[in-house]
Amino acid sequence: MSPLLSLCFAAPLPISPHLTVSASTLRESTPSNLFMTVPSPTPALREFLDRAQEGSPLQSLHRADAAYERLKSPSGSHDNAHFPPLVSEVERVLDRRAGDVADFDVVVAGGTLGVFHALALLRRGWRVALVERGPLKGRSQEWNTSRAELNALLKENILTTAQLEQVIVTECHKPGRIQFANRQTSRSPILVSDILNVGVAPDLLIDIAANSFVQAGGVLLHFSSVTDVNVGVDAVAVTLCKQRFGDGVGALGAGGNGLPGQDTDDTVRVTTRLVVDAMGSYSPIVQQARRGRKPDGVCVVVGSCMKGQWPENESPDIMHSFQPISQQRSTQYFWEAFPVGRDNECRTTYMFAYGPCDERRHSLTETLEDYLNELPAYQGVDVEQMEVKRVLFGAFPSYYKTSPTEIVWDRILPVGDAGGLQSPISFGGFGCCLRHLTRITDALDDALQVTDDSLLKRNQLQNLQWYSPSLSVTGLFNRAMSVQPGQKTAGPWLDDYGINDVLWSNMNAMAALGEQVQRPFLQDVVTAGGLSKTLAAMAIRNPFLVLQMTAFLGLKELLGWSRHYIALVGFATVWPVLQSLQRVAKTTNMLSTKQQFWLDRAAEGVKYGSGADFDSEADP
Numbered sequence: 073m074s075p076l077l078s079l080c081f082a083a084p085l086p087i088s089p090h091l092t093v094s095a096s097t098l099r100e101s102t103p104s105n106l107f108m109t110v111p112s113p114t115p116a117l118r119e120f121l122d123r124a125q126e127g128s129p130l131q132s133l134h135r136a137d138a139a140y141e142r143l144k145s146p147s148g149s150h151d152n153a154h155f156p157p158l159v160s161e162v163e164r165v166l167d168r169r170a171g172d173v174a175d176f177d178v179v180v181a182g183g184t185l186g187v188f189h190a191l192a193l194l195r196r197g198w199r200v201a202l203v204e205r206g207p208l209k210g211r212s213q214e215w216n217t218s219r220a221e222l223n224a225l226l227k228e229n230i231l232t233t234a235q236l237e238q239v240i241v242t243e244c245h246k247p248g249r250i251q252f253a254n255r256q257t258s259r260s261p262i263l264v265s266d267i268l269n270v271g272v273a274p275d276l277l278i279d280i281a282a283n284s285f286v287q288a289g290g291v292l293l294h295f296s297s298v299t300d301v302n303v304g305v306d307a308v309a310v311t312l313c314k315q316r317f318g319d320g321v322g323a324l325g326a327g328g329n330g331l332p333g334q335d336t337d338d339t340v341r342v343t344t345r346l347v348v349d350a351m352g353s354y355s356p357i358v359q360q361a362r363r364g365r366k367p368d369g370v371c372v373v374v375g376s377c378m379k380g381q382w383p384e385n386e387s388p389d390i391m392h393s394f395q396p397i398s399q400q401r402s403t404q405y406f407w408e409a410f411p412v413g414r415d416n417e418c419r420t421t422y423m424f425a426y427g428p429c430d431e432r433r434h435s436l437t438e439t440l441e442d443y444l445n446e447l448p449a450y451q452g453v454d455v456e457q458m459e460v461k462r463v464l465f466g467a468f469p470s471y472y473k474t475s476p477t478e479i480v481w482d483r484i485l486p487v488g489d490a491g492g493l494q495s496p497i498s499f500g501g502f503g504c505c506l507r508h509l510t511r512i513t514d515a516l517d518d519a520l521q522v523t524d525d526s527l528l529k530r531n532q533l534q535n536l537q538w539y540s541p542s543l544s545v546t547g548l549f550n551r552a553m554s555v556q557p558g559q560k561t562a563g564p565w566l567d568d569y570g571i572n573d574v575l576w577s578n579m580n581a582m583a584a585l586g587e588q589v590q591r592p593f594l595q596d597v598v599t600a601g602g603l604s605k606t607l608a609a610m611a612i613r614n615p616f617l618v619l620q621m622t623a624f625l626g627l628k629e630l631l632g633w634s635r636h637y638i639a640l641v642g643f644a645t646v647w648p649v650l651q652s653l654q655r656v657a658k659t660t661n662m663l664s665t666k667q668q669f670w671l672d673r674a675a676e677g678v679k680y681g682s683g684a685d686f687d688s689e690a691d692p
């Protein structure tokens with residue numbers, strides 16, 4: 073890596089109005105060049121978007137809606153005109169006779185969660201480059217999480233304790249609320265402590281991690297888009313294209329308010345032993361790997377962060393639903409709310425809905441209109457009187473039937489949202505990254521130690537993406553909260569409050585079973601014991617509801633799901649055995665490096681796949 077290269081990729085170029093649009097621009101293009109029709113916002117929504125103090129929400133909403141339309145369309149991401157293949161397999165990329173070695177051990181592509189993986193690997197002594205198409209910058213909207221999850225940042229030496237306190241900009245000490253209304257009664261809320269009660273500032277956090285990365289000798293290639301990846305038997309060659317930016321230079325990760333740049337003619341090629349793909353849910357590498365397969369579901373999220381006179385702003389709403397299924401939209405809306413900052417003046421509110429990836433589902437723009445209409449009833453505020461800090465929206469595709477993401481090529485590992493490890497019922501990708509950070513870093517550290525790169529082969533990397541029943545069982549929960557287009561009730565035997573009734577029964581059963589059952593679930597970890605007890609408690613308390621739910625979901629869906637449930641129980645049973653085996657193998661040194669690598673990954677796969685990684689000791 074020459075110093076010239078880092079200089080040449082150090083700063084953005086101004087945008088020129090005469091640029092030609094290239095393939096990779098199309099991947100992130102504006103609606104007009106996608107030929108997609110996206111709805112125009114009503115005057116009230118336009119006025120709301122105009123009041124936002126950050127970013128260009130109207131333009132960003134158009135782009136997000138165009139991407140969502142494309143995802144839902146029947147051709148979906150099959151359409152190669154919009155998604156030209158990025159990865160190709162070639163014989164060799166290095167000239168061994170000239171003594172060529174790869175420029176890097178690891179190139180991490182995508183700098184939102186990617187920066188944590190990059191820094192963790194750098195700390196283990198590897199030569200790491202971090203590539204980001206925009207500025208290496210986190211969004212200003214907080215990530216909500218819990219203190220226990222943040223420990224991974226200390227463990228991997230990404231933050232010091234003092235830095236961790238600096239990035240935690242909100243902490244609620246009053247318990248959060250879970251509440252689901254039904255037709256007749258206003259049910260009292262279930263209260264939970266230390267769940268999603270901490271707000272981390274991504275801009276501060278990523279800034280600290282980025283500085284540490286550069287100071288520790290990492291190579292930062294920002295304003296550079298990955299446009300070509302050639303996988304050879306000896307290394308990977310990654311082509312980067314310098315980006316040109318206009319006014320909207322800002323965070324480009326999920327929920328960020330920046331606008332992508334455009335390709336220039338300025339390209340550079342770097343070589344590496346391994347590519348870590350952290351380019352998010354819409355990663356071009358992952359889209360190619362999925363061969364255009366449609367998601368199993370999409371969670372649509374809209375919201376805002378506003379300052380003003382909030383009637384209550386000392387505790388979060390973990391999950392709240394006060395409406396029946398919308399008859400007009402065939403959608404069940406859920407809500408979340410979080411205090412922001414320490415002065416109790418700002419509050420984030422999200423409205424979200426699960427459903428299939430179907431073109432009949434309404435747009436993000438229409439969802440935002442519903443949000444504006446319903447927010448006063450939810451929070452008791454007059455939106456006109458509030459200061460709009462920022463408007464938020466996103467569509468989270470979920471591939472829960474085939475998660476985690478399959479490894480398709482040697483030397484490429486997807487992580488973060490691209491890795492498909494996040495729960496299809498929460499959109500807590502940051503929390504999920506923290507949960508897996510040490511596991512992934514340990515495994516890659518082991519694999520990179522083997523100098524012939526045999527542990528970077530596709531089948532070896534697949535061991536880092538083991539089938540996870542703990543994750544797969546949640547697919548049914550996603551389905552149980554989804555309304556199909558045209559549907560007005562939760563099945564033949566449940567009314568339009570049916571989804572709320574089931575969720576209420578589920579959450580109540582867990583609350584009655586105690587923290588050991590409730591806490592892991594609320595932090596996206598499903599265990600065999602917790603799930604079995606909850607299902608049994610639900611069946612005893614309300615056997616009729618279970619039958620009603622069966623009619624809603626369908627027997628086929630339930631039978632498919634029972635495979636994952638049986639696997640979950642199996643994994644939980646095998647885990648202690650594997651753990652003992654692993655201990656014996658380590659102390660006796662009886663296995664070869666490859667065998668030990670496999671055993672360690674199998675043990676981790678079973679541990680995480682059974683939810684045994686949830687450390688109740690570490691949790692308050």
Ligand SMILES: Cc1cc2nc3c(=O)[nH]c(=O)nc-3n(C[C@H](O)[C@H](O)[C@H](O)COP(=O)(O)OP(=O)(O)OC[C@H]3O[C@@H](n4cnc5c(N)ncnc54)[C@H](O)[C@@H]3O)c2cc1C
Nearest residue numbers: 182184185205216298325326352466488489500501502503
């Ligand atoms: C409204 C909203 C609220 C959320 N709230 C929470 C929360 O409270 N808690 C939580 O845990 N999670 C939350 N999430 C989810 C969380 O933000 C995501 O899980 C997380 O951002 C995923 O990070 P990522 O790095 O995997 O992908 P992304 O955030 O999508 O980042 C991908 C990165 O890759 C870069 N990139 C893409 N293509 C290229 C390319 N060709 N070349 C180079 N770079 C490229 C992008 O610029 C971007 O920086 C929220 C998401 C949204 C939308």
